[in-house]
Each structure stands twice: as structure tokens, then as C-alpha cells.
Amino acid sequence: LARAVRTRRFWWLAVGYIAGLYAWYAVQVHQTKYLVEIGFSATDAAWALGAVSLVAVPGQIGLGYLSDRIGREWVWAIGCLGFVICCLALIALERTPTPFLLYVMVTAQGALGYGLTSVMGAITAEIFQGRHYGSIFGTLMLLMIGGGAAGPWLTGAIHDATGSYAIGFWIAGGLSLVSAVAIWLAAPRKVRA
Numbered sequence: 001l002a003r004a005v006r007t008r009r010f011w012w013l014a015v016g017y018i019a020g021l022y023a024w025y026a027v028q029v030h031q032t033k034y035l036v037e038i039g040f041s042a043t044d045a046a047w048a049l050g051a052v053s054l055v056a057v058p059g060q061i062g063l064g065y066l067s068d069r070i071g072r073e074w075v076w077a078i079g080c081l082g083f084v085i086c087c088l089a090l091i092a093l094e095r096t097p098t099p100f101l102l103y104v105m106v107t108a109q110g111a112l113g114y115g116l117t118s119v120m121g122a123i124t125a126e127i128f129q130g131r132h133y134g135s136i137f138g139t140l141m142l143l144m145i146g147g148g149a150a151g152p153w154l155t156g157a158i159h160d161a162t163g164s165y166a167i168g169f170w171i172a173g174g175l176s177l178v179s180a181v182a183i184w185l186a187a188p189r190k191v192r193a
Helices: 008-037 042-070 072-095 099-118 120-128 133-162 166-186
Strands: none
Touching: 008 042, 008 072, 008 099, 008 120, 008 133, 008 166, 042 072, 042 099, 072 099, 072 120, 072 166, 099 120, 120 133, 120 166, 133 166
């Protein structure tokens, strides 16, 4: 662990994971309240949250399988793109609350965005494989959880200050892009056995 934290790759992973989970939980925690706020029924908003998990299962399996063929960075980028699309759909839903945009948001978030979990461990293992993998991955997970906690908190604080989720969703979408770039810079493809 002491050697790992002195590498750039460790810190690129940390940035990628923190930013990725920031976006994930900023959306997940606030989407139901947001959908009700912009005019969807409580039933439709709850359905959307549940549907995200349903479409996530085949997405995670498919993207995990795909990552063995095209590389972890590509699948991480696809997952981040899912959250970018999700955030853009959420922002658009405020002006145009249509079922189509709701389906786009659900599918992008679940089938693509939740695919991040299929490669988190594999990315770290390809760079830091060996007997110290557990302590390195555990430390990265602690950092990642910080991003997962900051996302909903800051998004909620922005909503409370402005009365809108738009800025919070823009930040989450932007951090999804940061996350994708950070994982490319960590470059597990250059270390993979």
C-alpha cells in the first residue's frame, strides 16, 4: 500500500473512482424527489428508481463480459457516458417531462452507468495485482465512498440554495467525464497481464 500510494496510477484511480461514485449517488439519491418535483407521480418516480436496478443486471453482466474483450477503460468510459446521458436527460426532463426521456434516463443510468461496478475490482487488480491487492483496493474503496457521500450531500445543498437540481446534475455529468479521463490516465491496459 505504501508503494502504491506513491504512484500516479493509484491517484488516477482514486480520482476516477471518487468522481464516478459522486455522480452515481448524486443521481440515485435525488432522482425520485426530483421526478416528483417536476410533475411525475410518486408511483412513476418510484418505478423509475426500481427500473434502474432491473436494467442494471443485464448491463453489468454484459459490460463485464465486454471488458474482457475491449478493455476496462472502454467499459468504464461507457459507464461514465451512461451517467452523462442520465444527467442530461434529468436536466431535459425539467422542461419536457415525457415518458421517453424518463426511459432514456433509466436505461442510461442502469444499463450503462451501473456497469461501473463490473470493472472496479478488475481495473485495480490489473494495476496492483498480487498479495497486497486487498489493502490497495480497500483504500481506494474508502476514498470512493467519500465521493459517494459527497455527491448526494452537495447536490442537496445546491438544491436547497438554488431551488433547482440542474446545477447539481451538471456537476455530476461533468465529474463523470473527469472519471472516464482519470481511468484512461491510470491505464490498466498497459499493465494487464
